[in-house]
Amino acid sequence: MKTSPKNSTNLIIIVFLLLSFFIAQVAMAGNTIAPAKKIEQLFSKIEQEVNTLKHKQVFNKQELKQLLNQHLMPEVNNRYFALKVLGKHVKTMDDNLKRGYVNELENQLMHSYANLLSKYNNEKVLVTSEKISSNNKHAQVAINVINQQKTVSAVIKLNKNSENQWLIFDIVIEGISLLQSKQSEVQSSISKIGIEKTLEKLKELNLKQTNS
Numbered sequence: 476m477k478t479s480p481k482n483s484t485n486l487i488i489i490v491f492l493l494l495s496f497f498i499a500q501v502a503m504a505g506n507t508i509a510p511a512k513k514i515e516q517l518f519s520k521i522e523q524e525v526n527t528l529k530h531k532q533v534f535n536k537q538e539l540k541q542l543l544n545q546h547l548m549p550e551v552n553n554r555y556f557a558l559k560v561l562g563k564h565v566k567t568m569d570d571n572l573k574r575g576y577v578n579e580l581e582n583q584l585m586h587s588y589a590n591l592l593s594k595y596n597n598e599k600v601l602v603t604s605e606k607i608s609s610n611n612k613h614a615q616v617a618i619n620v621i622n623q624q625k626t627v628s629a630v631i632k633l634n635k636n637s638e639n640q641w642l643i644f645d646i647v648i649e650g651i652s653l654l655q656s657k658q659s660e661v662q663s664s665i666s667k668i669g670i671e672k673t674l675e676k677l678k679e680l681n682l683k684q685t686n687s
Contacts, residue, residue, distance in 0.1 A: 525595055539589040547588065552634060552642035553581045559644070560658045564665055572670065579677040580657070586684035598622045614641065620648070 524542070528534040557577040558565055565573065599621040606615045616631045629648035633641045645654040664673040 534593070536589050536593065539592050540585065543585050543588055543592070548581065548585060550642060551581075551584070552636060552644045553577055553584075555634065555642075555644050556580065556654060556657075559654055560661050562658060562662060564662065564670060568670065572674065575674050576677070579674060579681055580661075582681040583677060583684075586681065596622065603628075611635070 525534070528538055528542075554577050557580045558573070560580060561568070561573075561576060568576075601619045601621065602616060603619060604617045606617075608614070612635050614633045616633075618629050618631065620627045620629055627649055629646060631643065632645040632647070633643050636642055645652055647653075661673060664676065668676070
């Protein structure tokens with residue numbers, strides 16, 4: 476059965492969240508085990524975190540946002556993601572505009588993740604392979620995402636920042652890239668209404684989400 480873009484995007488976000496939570500825990504512990512092994516250890520930790528919130532009956536948007544701010548957002552290469560989303564338009568932007576887009580795209584991701592994490596339903600992830608570039612700056616981890624209805628293949632893309640830390644910048648699931656999807660959305664808006672108005676649109680969407 477063909478996976479719909481909406482369902483694939485939801486699975487992308489769920490995998491993104493799970494991986495990021497785990498990487499944060501490993502970084503705090505100073506663990507240096509291989510990426511694939513790290514991912515294999517992901518699920519028991521995440522299951523504990525989610526089940527604790529559910530058990531305490533505090534599995535709500537506010538608690539999820541706190542969880543995301545603590546564990547997820549520090550493990551995302553937000554600047555790299557934003558600049559890739561903007562593509563050729565970066566050359567025409569000053570530093571203030573660039574910072575604005577980085578901040579608003581980060582906020583938009585956080586709101587989206589908080590909404591989607593509330594739908595987490597014990598998805599399982601099986602690591603199938605890993606590939607690290609020859610210069611040790613980029614890594615790809617192939618996984619299978621398993622839920623009650625189907626199994627979906629995905630690839631997690633990471634790169635190293637200036638502090639030699641692995642950060643997530645994209646997830647591709649059944650041919651759908653989170654980065655490329657956001658890139659298409661933002662660049663289409665820029666083409667229609669311009670760079671400044673697209674940034675204002677992002678700010679308005681984020682404000683609406685914050686107040687909802």
